[in-house]
Amino acid sequence: xxxxxxxxxxxxxxxxxxxxxxxxxxxxxxxxxxxxxxxxxxxxxxxxxxxxxxxxxxxxxxxxxxxxxxxxxxxxxxxxxxxxxxxxxxxxxxxxxxxxxxxxxxxxxxxxxxxxxxxxxxxxxxxxxxxxxxxxxxxxxx
Numbered sequence: 816x817x818x819x820x821x822x823x824x825x826x827x828x829x830x831x832x833x834x835x836x837x838x839x840x841x842x843x844x845x846x847x848x849x850x851x852x853x854x855x856x857x858x859x860x861x862x863x864x865x866x867x868x869x870x871x872x873x874x875x876x877x878x879x880x881x882x883x884x885x886x887x888x889x890x891x892x893x894x895x896x897x898x899x900x901x902x903x904x905x906x907x908x909x910x911x912x913x914x915x916x917x918x919x920x921x922x923x924x925x926x927x928x929x930x931x932x933x934x935x936x937x938x939x940x941x942x943x944x945x946x947x948x949x950x951x952x953x954x955x956x957x
Contacts, residue, residue, distance in 0.1 A: 818891055819956075825884050825900065826952040828877040833949040835869065840942045844935040848928060855926040863919060874911070878904050896955055903948040910940045 850858045881904040888897035918934035921927055 816887075818888055821880070821884050821887055822952060822956055825877070825880045826949065826956055828873055828880060829945065829949040829952050832870075832873055832877060833945040836938070836942045836945050840935070840938050844931070844938060847922075847931045847935075850926070852926040855922075859919075859922050863923075874908070878908065892955060896951060900948055900951055903944050903951070906944045907941050907948070910937070910944070915941065 881901045884892075885897040885901040889895075914937045915934060918930050918937070921930045922934070
């Protein structure tokens with residue numbers, strides 16, 4: 816696969832996930848507080864199941880592509896940009912599994928405004944990291 820096609824695929828997945836995370840950050844997570852407490856368990860279970868399909872497969876592909884790009888572009892990309900792109904993907908994975916997942920696990924047990932607020936606030940890390948990754952990859956494509 817050519818480096819240009821690999822960059823394009825990385826950008827496509829990063830752009831998709833960046834758009835998704837901004838929607839989650841600005842619309843979805845803030846709306847959690849509007850769900851009636853009695854409806855919360857069913858809502859959160861459905862949310863978790865459905866978001867898993869929308870987020871996890873693309874994240875796995877994105878990580879694989881980021882690793883491939885870092886390796887394939889190690890000599891061709893300026894300033895270690897492939898490695899920076901991979902580092903941002905790893906920050907996203909770390910924030911997902913060490914911050915977001917524990918908040919969601921806490922929310923499985925019932926409506927918890929403090930956990931919703933914490934999830935929304937800490938999700939800015941993933942939002943900004945994905946935005947930076949998409950911007951870096953877009954710049955590389957130019």
